[in-house]
Amino acid sequence: MLNPVLKLNGNWLMKTSSPKRAAQAPRKRAQNTAPSGVARFNGNSAATLSDIQYDRLHEAIVSMDMVPGTPISEKNIALEQGISRTPIREAILRLTRENLVEVVAKSGTFVARIPISALPEALIARRALEVMTVRSATRCATRSQVLQLQALIERQREMNERGNTKGFHLADEDFHAMVASIGKLPGLWKLAQQVKLQVDRFRHLTLPEEGRMAMVVEEHAAIVSAIERGDEESACAKMELHLSGLQHDFAHWVETHPEYFIHDIDLDDIAQV
Amino acid sequence: MLNPVLKLNGNWLMKTSSPKRAAQAPRKRAQNTAPSGVARFNGNSAATLSDIQYDRLHEAIVSMDMVPGTPISEKNIALEQGISRTPIREAILRLTRENLVEVVAKSGTFVARIPISALPEALIARRALEVMTVRSATRCATRSQVLQLQALIERQREMNERGNTKGFHLADEDFHAMVASIGKLPGLWKLAQQVKLQVDRFRHLTLPEEGRMAMVVEEHAAIVSAIERGDEESACAKMELHLSGLQHDFAHWVETHPEYFIHDIDLDDIAQV
DNA sequence: CTAATATATCTTGTATATCAGTTATATTAT
DNA sequence: ATAATATAACTGATATACAAGATATATTAG
Numbered sequence: 001m002l003n004p005v006l007k008l009n010g011n012w013l014m015k016t017s018s019p020k021r022a023a024q025a026p027r028k029r030a031q032n033t034a035p036s037g038v039a040r041f042n043g044n045s046a047a048t049l050s051d052i053q054y055d056r057l058h059e060a061i062v063s064m065d066m067v068p069g070t071p072i073s074e075k076n077i078a079l080e081q082g083i084s085r086t087p088i089r090e091a092i093l094r095l096t097r098e099n100l101v102e103v104v105a106k107s108g109t110f111v112a113r114i115p116i117s118a119l120p121e122a123l124i125a126r127r128a129l130e131v132m133t134v135r136s137a138t139r140c141a142t143r144s145q146v147l148q149l150q151a152l153i154e155r156q157r158e159m160n161e162r163g164n165t166k167g168f169h170l171a172d173e174d175f176h177a178m179v180a181s182i183g184k185l186p187g188l189w190k191l192a193q194q195v196k197l198q199v200d201r202f203r204h205l206t207l208p209e210e211g212r213m214a215m216v217v218e219e220h221a222a223i224v225s226a227i228e229r230g231d232e233e234s235a236c237a238k239m240e241l242h243l244s245g246l247q248h249d250f251a252h253w254v255e256t257h258p259e260y261f262i263h264d265i266d267l268d269d270i271a272q273v
Numbered sequence: 274m275l276n277p278v279l280k281l282n283g284n285w286l287m288k289t290s291s292p293k294r295a296a297q298a299p300r301k302r303a304q305n306t307a308p309s310g311v312a313r314f315n316g317n318s319a320a321t322l323s324d325i326q327y328d329r330l331h332e333a334i335v336s337m338d339m340v341p342g343t344p345i346s347e348k349n350i351a352l353e354q355g356i357s358r359t360p361i362r363e364a365i366l367r368l369t370r371e372n373l374v375e376v377v378a379k380s381g382t383f384v385a386r387i388p389i390s391a392l393p394e395a396l397i398a399r400r401a402l403e404v405m406t407v408r409s410a411t412r413c414a415t416r417s418q419v420l421q422l423q424a425l426i427e428r429q430r431e432m433n434e435r436g437n438t439k440g441f442h443l444a445d446e447d448f449h450a451m452v453a454s455i456g457k458l459p460g461l462w463k464l465a466q467q468v469k470l471q472v473d474r475f476r477h478l479t480l481p482e483e484g485r486m487a488m489v490v491e492e493h494a495a496i497v498s499a500i501e502r503g504d505e506e507s508a509c510a511k512m513e514l515h516l517s518g519l520q521h522d523f524a525h526w527v528e529t530h531p532e533y534f535i536h537d538i539d540l541d542d543i544a545q546v
Numbered sequence: 547c548t549a550a551t552a553t554a555t556c557t558t559g560t561a562t563a564t565c566a567g568t569t570a571t572a573t574t575a576t
Numbered sequence: 577a578t579a580a581t582a583t584a585a586c587t588g589a590t591a592t593a594c595a596a597g598a599t600a601t602a603t604t605a606g
Contacts, residue, residue: 132398
């Protein structure tokens with residue numbers, strides 16, 4: 001690690017000591033052209049400060065560590081993190097686009113309230129996407145892939161037995177991701193993830209129901225069973241059943257924490273499909 | 274417009290001429306607290322420079338005015354537009370998140386190539402979302418709403434007769450937006466719009482087929498007819514048919530413009546649902 | 547003439563400074 | 577005391593400056 005520097009220094013000194021490029025016209029270089037270098041093809045390099053701050057805030061907001069309405073100050077975060085406002089700002093802009101923060105110019109930035117109207121729509125959208133996904137997965141699945149799914153379900157069972165809620169949640173996400181992967185529709189799972197953000201926030205408000213995790217495991221097992229048999233319609237039906245289980249009546253929580261929500265819809269005025 | 278300034282000036286001068294707050298302890302104010310002012314509740318105010326630049330670039334990229342690979346220079350755009358790099362940069366960051374530009378640190382920024390893998394998935398996702406949407410719309414639609422849909426179809430017919438492709442496209446988007454609105458699932462249409470971005474770019478590569486617009490009008494009419502009859506299954510089937518019409522074989526265009534695409538998938542390895 | 551190399555100039559990422567609009571508080575007027 | 581008002585200190589939006597890495601080109605070596 002020391003040698004290159006020394007070598008470079010040496011070369012540089014050597015060059016300057018011999019006045020070869022003294023007093024010449026400044027070198028010009030074409031600008032705004034597509035570079036042919038290698039960097040362009042190196043799959044995305046290091047995480048920027050923006051990325052780091054985005055991940056931090058995203059996690060805190062979705063997990064409800066930062067509840068809706070919490071003020072966010074570019075300046076204060078910059079001081080806390082020992083960096084400048086710019087990367088913080090860029091992270092906040094990303095979160096704004098995901099409706100996770102609300103920015104009011106010249107006034108303040110706040111953790112976004114949950115738009116009530118988004119919740120039923122998110123459930124419906126996710127269902128539409130994942131039913132399509134599991135249909136494709138049923139057509140594509142190989143025996144080894146079915147075994148992988150069963151392994152994931154077993155992991156969930158273990159997490160449940162240990163009472164590891166966090167680990168269970170991760171395994172649950174992995175399961176849905178793998179179904180999408182098998183169905184050759186990973187983009188649909190990305191979409192579903194994006195769409196269920198506000199629902200995830202909401203669910204962090206509610207207490208985990210007794211036996212919920214065990215039920216999820218059973219539902220997943222039923223889905224895999226249908227996939228294994230190649231029974232497309234059954235797989236779709238089981239997935240639909242699985243995702244319908246998420247439809248809590250959130251009216252209660254909206255009433256106990258009204259300040260967490262944007263009351264942008266009448267509870268009677270939601271789609272039923 | 275002149276009076277307030279004068280008045281303000283007058284007041285200010287009057288105050289300073291009388292030394293009332295001379296040499297006092299600096300006023301302190303609590304920071305990082307939620308403001309109770311009105312700005313927070315004023316629905317988003319003026320478009321920022323970032324927004325303007327975003328719209329400009331977004332339009333140019335989706336319409337293929339800027340083809341994939343085109344270099345984008347923060348500095349040059351800033352000079353052209355007579356503003357600083359900051360708003361440009363923020364706009365570009367948004368576009369990066371939508372996969373419309375590719376940024377390579379310290380090297381360059383380019384209009385993104387179209388990821389081939391995204392195209393079939395986008396069509397599938399859109400279909401899933403819009404079938405769900407039209408199902409809900411069929412359940413919800415009032416007679417007046419059906420008439421509105423028919424009015425929109427008529428507008429498309431007119432645009433077709435005049436050969437106004439651009440206007441036709443806008444009316445087409447309005448039609449799908451209205452179906453979603455009627456079905457009380459506007460968020461699903463927003464999702465569909467987001468997801469079909471790359472497909473829209475691709476379609477700008479292809480020549481408009483003879484009679485395509487007329488066919489679209491017919492398909493729309495069939496959908497509305499089913500909605501009017503309250504025939505849910507028929508409405509879904511017609512929508513599915515309508516959106517299946519978009520599945521061009523893009524292999525040809527991928528071959529003639531390989532530099533426009535990210536070849537991230539084998540053409541045989543795509544989901545079929 | 548050809549290939550290797552060094553480096554000036556390009557790029558985006560980050561830091562800092564300024565601008566303009568908002569809001570809490572000290573002051574004033576009643 | 578209470579309400580109105582002026583204004584200091586806050587906010588995010590924009591501009592500018594600097595840092596660090598990538599690349600094209602002039603130079604050099606063969």
